[in-house]
Amino acid sequence: MKTAQHILLPAFAAIWLTACVTDPNSPGLEYMPDMYRSPAVEAYVDYGQEPYEVGEEVARAQRNTPSSRKPAPGTIAFRGTDQLAFALPYPYAQTPEDYERAGLELTSPLMTNQANIEAGQRVYEAMCTQCHGVEGKGDGALSVNGHIAGIPSYVDKLKDLPEGKMYHTLTWGKGLMGSHASQLSQRQRWEVIEYIKVLQQGGEMPEFDENGMPMAPSDTPESEDEPAAAPAAPAGMEGMADNASY
Ligand code: HEC
Numbered sequence: 001m002k003t004a005q006h007i008l009l010p011a012f013a014a015i016w017l018t019a020c021v022t023d024p025n026s027p028g029l030e031y032m033p034d035m036y037r038s039p040a041v042e043a044y045v046d047y048g049q050e051p052y053e054v055g056e057e058v059a060r061a062q063r064n065t066p067s068s069r070k071p072a073p074g075t076i077a078f079r080g081t082d083q084l085a086f087a088l089p090y091p092y093a094q095t096p097e098d099y100e101r102a103g104l105e106l107t108s109p110l111m112t113n114q115a116n117i118e119a120g121q122r123v124y125e126a127m128c129t130q131c132h133g134v135e136g137k138g139d140g141a142l143s144v145n146g147h148i149a150g151i152p153s154y155v156d157k158l159k160d161l162p163e164g165k166m167y168h169t170l171t172w173g174k175g176l177m178g179s180h181a182s183q184l185s186q187r188q189r190w191e192v193i194e195y196i197k198v199l200q201q202g203g204e205m206p207e208f209d210e211n212g213m214p215m216a217p218s219d220t221p222e223s224e225d226e227p228a229a230a231p232a233a234p235a236g237m238e239g240m241a242d243n244a245s246y
Contacts, residue, residue, distance in 0.1 A: 088186070094172040099165060106164030110190045112197070114212035117205070120195030123188050127180070136199035148176050154199040161200070166193045 021028055041047065048054075048062030076088060092098040092106070110116045125134075133139040136154035143151045152158050170189045173179035180189065198205060206214035 090171055099168050102168035103162045103165040108163050108190045114208040116191050116194045120191035123192040124195045135203045159200050163193050
């Protein structure tokens with residue numbers, strides 16, 4: 001106890017004495033000044049990380065680095081790896097020449113596989129059937145009731161329409177069909193084109209292998225010998241045949 005007094009009393013006395021200064025404007029010795037005088041932080045000034053965390057040297061090196069500068073004009077915000085999710089500029093103008101050019105040059109970045117075709121089918125059924133019809137024959141409700149005339153069929157007039165022209169039309173619109181660029185992302189436009197290619201072939205969904213890749217008709221095992229359709233399910237059991245093995 002005695003020893004503690006001997007040490008603590010002179011220590012307090014020393015602090016007390018040195019805390020007093022003659023300058024009346026000086027706050028004296030401050031303990032944790034940030035607590036009562038927070039630093040004035042300016043927006044868009046790079047102060048570096050907290051020196052207490054990273055050390056004064058690192059913080060100083062970080063200060064005034066260009067991280068808060070404005071990006072160059074025309075910069076496209078980009079995050080992640082899915083390029084199609086972003087509105088990268090479309091290089092073809094809305095002219096008949098560029099429509100032809102898109103038809104020759106522009107090809108789909110997507111694979112023709114089950115996932116993309118089925119995603120395209122969902123887009124098609126939600127956004128295109130009212131004009132183009134479920135099978136793409138140009139007989140959707142708006143065509144039948146006479147609101148929009150001259151919707152072509154994918155199976156005859158548009159049978160050989162290249163995918164680049166489809167994309168161009170979806171992006172810019174054509175005739176009475178408006179642009180769908182604001183409703184469909186680039187990926188969705190290419191997905192629905194995957195499904196239109198199925199409709200161009202008559203609308204029969206291809207068979208897919210275990211990797212989701214479409215099989216050519218000759219790849220279908222024993223397709224020649226098998227009856228075209230599975231035997232009809234007994235009355236009341238339609239649609240249950242797929243569950244038979246469970
Ligand atoms: C308001 C009705 C309407 C809707 C909705 C519509 N279309 Fe069309 N579409 C048309 C008409 C009309 C044409 C014929 C345009 C022309 O050649 O003048 C057309 C033409 C097309 C063509 C052929 C373009 C070409 O280059 O000749 C494609 C492909 C097409 N539509 C795809 C779609 C898809 C995919 C959707 C859904 C995302 C869709 N359309 C939604 C009315 C519509």
